[in-house]
Amino acid sequence: MDVLEALNVRKSTRAFLDKTPSESLIKSLIDGAKLSPSGVNMQPWELCVVGGDKKKKIETKVLKAFDEKKSKMDYQYYPKEWKEPYKSRRKEMGLLMYETLGITREDKQKQVQQWKENYKAFGAPIVVYFFIDKTLEVGSWLDYGMFLQSFMLLACEKGLATCPMASLAEFPNIVRQELEIDENKLLLCGIALGFEDKDAKVNSFRTSRAKLEEFCKFYS
């Protein structure tokens, strides 16, 4: 698989088969992704690969905390105020997903139910949690994104499916406590990892992208 093909194949997968990728396969993704560049080679990534009972335990605690409305991320992921063109793009994405699932705008209960699937990593057998040291600055967060994309592209090449998930970082204290991670490590996000359930409706839609002319200028 060449890079462009991997970029095309990668998509956010939201339903997985009940089949766990082997540890050696997961290690090969991490060993590949660690080749990503970072400022002065700081390599700011720190990850935990979580499956089995530990994943279930975190899930249960997080779902309880969600019902009790106790979320507090380590950082602000989405803008506090949505302006164009981001507002429309966000809306389009949400509509696409809920239409695919047959969930109407009015059916708030089903929307909440679907949202809660996030905290189960959409049934993926593995969640990889990504941490960064508190002392590192925005530049290192830039480096981190490169690692995450490398990881996901390699997963595609190996026939695995992923979903990068900020929602998995909504309850960082629970995750840190369960994984015995220092408070000086911020939880950035999780990636759901496994094999795609190709029959699931939710995996049938693809998001669009803006035309190049809308976000890129050439000068000479």
Ligand SMILES: Cc1cc2nc3c(=O)[nH]c(=O)nc-3n(C[C@H](O)[C@H](O)[C@H](O)COP(=O)(O)O)c2cc1C
């Ligand atoms: C850092 C990051 C966090 C995300 N968090 C979530 C999430 O919590 N739940 C979810 O369903 N999708 C999440 N997504 C997936 C985006 O919705 C998705 O990437 C976007 O709509 C483009 O679709 P595609 O990934 O299928 O190309 C996240 C993506 C990124 C990069």
